Amino acid sequence: MRVLHGAVASGRLLLWAEDSELPARIPGRAPRSVVAHPFAVAADRLLAALPAGVEAEPAEQVLRLPSHPSAPVPSPELVRDPLTSGAAPRGAVRLREWRVPVLRCAPAALLDALAGGAPDVRLGASGHFLRSVAELAERLVSRGGVVPAVVVEGPRPQARWRPAPSGSESARVAALREAMPPVLRSADERAPAEVLREALEALVDDLARQRAAGVELGGSGGVGAWLRALTGAPEFDADPAEVAGLADSLAAWQAEAVRDGPVRTCFRLHPPDDGEQDWRVEFLLQAVGDPSVLVPAAQLWHEGPGVLRHWTDSPEEELLAGLGAAGEWFPAVDEALRAAHPTGALLDVEGAHEFLTLAPELDRAGFGVLLPSWWGRGPELGLKLTATSTGTAGTVAKESALGLGAIVDYRWDLALGDAELTSAELAELAEAKVPLVRLRGRWVRLDRDRLAAGLAFLERSRTGRMSAGEVLAHARLPEDGAPVPVSRVDARGWLGDLLSGEAEQRLEPVDPPPGFTGRLRPYQRRGLAWLAFLDRLGLGACLADDMGLGKTVQLLALAELTAGRGPTLLVCPMSVLGTWQREAERFTPGLAVHVHHGADRTGGEALADVAARHDLVLTTYPLALRDAEVLRGIDWDRVVLDEAQHIKNSSSRQARAVRALPARHRIALTGTPVENRLAELWSVVDFTNPGLLGPLATFRARFAVPIERDGDTGAAERLRRTTRPFVLRRTKTDPVIVDDLPDKVELQQLCNLTAEQASLYQAVVDDMLARIDDTEGMARRGLVLATMSKLKQVCNHPAQFLGDGSPLPGRSGKLARLEEILEAVLADGDKALCFTQFAGYGGMLVPHLSARFDTEVLFLHGGTPRRQRDAMVERFQSAGGPALFLLSLGAGGTGVTLTAANHVVHLDRWWNPAVEDQATDRAFRIGQRRDVQVRKLTCIGTLEERIDRMIEDKRALARLVVGAGENWLAELSTERLRELVALSGEAIGG
Template sequence: MWVVHAWCDSPDRVLVWAEDSERPPRVPGRAPAGVLPHPFAVGDDELLDELPADGVVESAELALPSVASAPLASPELVRDPLTAGAAPRGKLRLRRWRLPAVAIRPAALPDLLAAELPGCRIGSDARFLAELAEFAASLVTGGRVLPSLVVEDDQPAARWVPALSGSDSARFVALREAMPHALRAAGGEPVEDVLRAALHTFVDDLARSTLTRGLAPATGVTGAWLHALSGDPHVDGDPAQLRELARKLESWHSGLAGQSPLRTCFRLHAPEDDETDWLVEFMLQAVEDPGVLVSAQDVWAGSTHVLQRWVDEPQELLLAELGRASRTCPELDTALRTSHPTGLVLDTEGAYAFLSRAAQLDQAGFAVLLPSWWGRSQRQLGLKLNATSTGSAGAVTKDSGIDKDALVDYRWELALGNEALTREELAELAAAKVPLVRMRGRWVQVDRERLAAGLAMLEQDASGTMTALELLKQAGGEGEEQRRLPVVEVNATGWIGELLSGEADQHLEPVDPPADFRAELRPYQRRGLAWLAFLSRLGLGGCLADDMGLGKTVQLLALEALTREQESLPPTLLVCPMSVVGNWQREAERFAPGLRVHVHHGGGRLSGEDLRDEVERFDLVLTTYPLAMRDSEALREIRWERVVLDEAQNIKNSASRQAKAVRGLSARQRLALTGTPVENRLAELWSIMDFANPGILGSLSTFRARYAVPVERDGDTDAAARLRRVTGPFVLRRVKTDPAVISDLPDKFEVKQLCNLTAEQATLYQAVVDDMLARIAESEGVERRGLVLATMSKLKQVCNHPAQLLGDGSALPGRSGKLARLEELLESVLAEGDKALVFTQFAEFGGHLVPHLSARFDTEVPFLHGGTPKKARDAMVERFQDPEGPQVLLLSLKAGGTGLTLTAANHVIHLDRWWNPAVEDQATDRAFRIGQRRDVQVRKLTCIGTLEEKIDRMIEDKKALAQLVVGSGENWLTELSTQQLRELVTLDAEAIGD
């Protein structure tokens, strides 16, 4: 694994280098004189081969925290804990190291880091510089940069520099506080100087890259300087003339915003009660500490001791800044007619003009404090939709005739926020001359175009009837672009109201599955089944988003059994990751044996008419996401009763081929199952909802404008509330901490997580089996027992990962079905903010997993194994138990299976099976013990069709006698006959995944 680093060492370039966890750290000793080669820096040839950068490899020097003759490894560099050796010790100091680095243009850094870099983590320094580059790009695109003339290496150079002011200055301060220690050390200078130099580097390169040709031609020194702003930065000319040009530029810069440590702040006060005047209060604010605010009245009174640390004459600064602000906001000229201006009184029209220019003042470097209601969407003009339907959700039966095409009555009203307006209030708004109106004791802003559009709409379409589906789409915002008005509230009665409330499952009577369904559903699962059946009856799609471990699989199987109990229906297509196909097969066989299940997978799978004829004989057809994409034409030709997506986050990218493929399938109903409907961005939720109910949230571009951008960029809680209201009817989300759920859960919930082998694993597995069967016939006694045990161990290693059996230190990604399932489980655990214990009986494999999982999830993964010293072991346990500590702890079964209390974890994952239930239970009890306040989810990863599943089945068949029959460890396997061993280790065809 590599860790990619970056730093700026000159105004024209960024240097990128990498550490490699495979390179052994230098053994501490006496430090030789001079600058030494960095002991685990990646070589120049490898850098050019692996980094997609157009740059030149150079030998560079970098100051790093060091101990004796070894630099400290960066925090992101995770080594195999079994081979890394002891960390270097000694007195910390800064020392320079020589290393190969790729020199690239600063503007190219973000694209380089955003590229796919397999086996790489991005260091904190590189991530920080990418964020700094983003800041620089916003300055350049916003025109907040200035041309300058500086001296570099005793030679004049033309450079673009940032013009920081207002919110930009505050962001610079925030970046300075967040600057990683690696960059602080590398610069060897004050933090602010290092950061400012780096920002200047990015701004200059980005500004030059936007100039496709030179600036306007000019002669003499000025012409040479202008030319250098878009080409070679060095300027030749008469030294005296260059010094004069530099002086003029410096004088020009000093007269612009952002050079003073204080800035003028304008606070607008709205009139209260019967008052009519608005007041703009003048103040001075510290740029570095925005909490320091001094009123202009105190400035003129001389009460400015708090400002003395920044300026000596705040009065002069205030007057100069007010004069500059008046160029943006001419209304301030009135205040400047007095010698000691403290504020400005405005009427409502003037206040609106000031509010309209607030953004310009902020951009010019001034602080503006506005009333909290300004710009808040809950008081904006919108539409209120009232609807009425007959019947209730709790009364819906198979014969009720209620579906998505049922007609409902509707009536539109205009509203401010969620308050409907009377005719008198509408007339008052229409007559108002200014968009600021006091209504019901509060000031509101009214968009006059919205008002006109709303009044026109009410004249044409105030009430009527529409289908339930049309009403649901209207509630979701469909048609807002044409109306130019958002739907701010929906009030409905009857079953449609209960559905729109997002709490239909609370109104529905819990439903029991058929009598032959072999699972006892808990109350919350029965409510979930009722909700699914209700949506099914309406023909509407939905997303069952229960937490991992709450039984989404059993609820879906119960729905299938229930809806097929008394009528013949087309088959259901269930699309899932290959790693859980076996799970669905076994769970259906276990809970709903009456369901006829077919797996559409493998090289011999049917297509065309043969496929259509075949699936008609089944109730549930299982396939994978890759095959749903590959066979999309054939699957589109079949009319499905429902299409179900398990682990629906697989279509979070709506533009992906597999997302488009499943959206193109034809079904009466569509359901999505996922514990993480939103992982990173709200667009992922749109993709899932657009699959379940196409068009319900409008187009993706509309969704981004209406919800994603306001929520993600601006933290708009009102937009988030509207989104919850819109999606609520179609998303059922229960978490393990819900009071209605937690009392229903067992103390310990165990699941066999079935995984498939990759083709590489299957080949190795068969080779090991063939070797054993060839040798076992010629051996007996101790030799035979040893051969059987060795083979069992090898087969378990193959099931874990090919690299474990081969012992070649090769890369882990993409080669193991079990590892893929482990990553899926951990992804859910991390997304939910939970903690997990991962047990393996192979300490060596655990050592390989640590750097892989650390890089995969960009998080710390401690490893407790037999070689962990007691002091380190105790510290590791203490840190894991801390709520702020690591979320994943990897343990070797022997070292961590007993004697520890790890109740911070509520997930336990057994990566490989010990085949002794008592040993596995002891390991599980590290989390499931006194002090555990949450239910523990236990998952035992087992490869389908291999000896792992077959031995597990043998143990389950003899559960009552497990201790007598199985005994301890795996010695009982050595007593099986050759024929029994052959049956045990033979690889089933279903074991191999995509």
């Protein structure tokens, strides 16, 4: 693993990297001279790891870095194998000089390097910072926020492009200056402002030259040479006197155009108070570096600059200069300048609307603008639909009263946000001359064209009757280009329960059907009622309960409730296929279940006949794609997606294949409906209810971009309102859930072997069986125990068994399931303990999981010193400490309290239940305030599953009979051993 850093030196941008592999030997005492950085990556290796096409010049740079007496302090982002790292350097930390291989990059090449990536390279803090600076530079160049300049340094003058940030961009520059990582300045001791200015100017100049490449600028003399140098090589030749005059002219023009000094003129708009008519624009001075520092002009004239003394020596001149420049945009400011000491300007409602309209231009020009909070985010005019249906969701007497075809009464009204407008208010709004109107004691912005269209709509259709399906259609997204959108839909009866998103609470909990052998908790019975309710309506459902709240049993209860109506196809990851089969056998033994999987699976028309004879057909996502044509030809009553985040990429072939499956009813099960981007939610909801959120492009424009980029709470609320009837999300912290949950939930996670694992497993079994009959006594005992250990290593990962240092991804069913579990844990903001009896395997997992989730993973093993062990525990227990703790069972299974974790994962099975319980009790003990979920990873069709079944069948006896470890296995007969270790066909994933 390499961590990429950045630095700035003499106008050049530098890249360097640290490696996770420690050198063979670290000096035992402080070096007397500047020596090579022991962790730094060679320049040629770093260049090879960067994206193809990145041009950079290898060099060497002396950097001042935090160091122990014998070695540099590794960066926090650096991940190492804790078993092979050796002893960490010790001693006081102070700055020392080190020779570091670097790449000197042109700014554009730096952008490519930071935007790209490699599997074993990630950005350090300075790399992330430089990327933020690069993003600001791209924004400035894209919107034209740059000015040309001439630099008279060195033997020849140079033409340069310089940044010209607006008000909000100036604030961003100030924020970046405060957040600059010290390592960025490790090449010299300059101030952060100077280093940031140098980096930003270099990036802006290079990007602007790229955009202007090929543009021919004419002119004669020195000015012409300067213009041509703006799009070509920066140096040019001209008469020194002419260059000096050009530099003076450009500096004066830039000072007028950019206004990037320490303070700027600011305008704040005040609406009229009750009983008044005039609006007021107040003049202020604002500190660019700290926008919260505001001094009103009235205070400036009468009390002096006050706090602004820290920012400027001439605040009065700054204010007047800014007001004079602002007059170009807003003439009312010119009128105010007739006063000796201008403090503001009075406006009528038309003038206030003009100022509000011009505010973005003033901001781009570099002025501060403070507007009323309701501007730009106030309520909008729309149509309100009120529908009345008979009956309620929980007390339905007649089937005809439910369903999308049920007829309901409706009434249309116009509303401003949530406020329904009366006839008198509509008449008053229609007479208003400008879009700014005062309604019910507050000012609002009114779209007059929309008002006229809305009034015309009411004249055509005010009341009548429509189907429930039409009401739901109006409750969805407004049509593109609609003159008046439907802003709100209210309904009474069962339809109102559905639209309010409270159907799950208002529905009477449904008792599980007689064929269901489990016990549903109260919240699970409500979930079953909600699923059955949407099923009767023919509407899709997304059950997004938190991990561990029992989505599986709720779905199985629904399948039992609707058994005999037609086949249900359930698509799930390979890692949980066996779990579904066994849970169905356990909770719904009367359901006819067919597993569509394996090389000998039924295909063609025969599959349709098989499906018709079964209630539940189980298959995997890969097979749903591979057998898409056959599956599409079957008339499914219901299609269910488990771990529905597998279709989060809506354009993938897998997602398109499952969306094309025909079904009367669709259900998605997922604990993480959104992992990274809102487009993932669109993909899941579009599967359950096609078209509900409109086309993906429309969804991105209306929701994803405003919410993800701008934090638009209004768009977020509209999205919640749209999806709420069809998405049921309960978390472990919900008050209605907490009392229902047990203190500890134990889950067996069945995993499949990969083909490589199956091959290695069979080879180990064959070797043991070939030798077992020729051994006896202690030799036989040793052979059996060694084989058990080897088989468990194979089940964990081929790389652990082979010990060849080969890569981990894609080769183990257990590792794939572990990643799915930890992804959900981290998404929920929880913490997890992961136990393994193999310290070597833990050492392999630490760097892999750290890189996979871009987070620190603690590792406690037998070689961990006591002080380091105590420090790890203390960090993990702290609120902001690492979220993942990997422990070897021997070292961490006893003697530590780790109640910050509410998830425990046993990576490999220790076949003495007491040992596993003891390890679990590191989290499940006094001081634990949350429910603990325990997952035991077990490979299906292997000795792990069979021994687990033996323990579960005789658990009480096993606690007494099964000794520590696996010694009891050595006493089994050869035939019993053969049955125990035999590899089943279902073990292999496909």
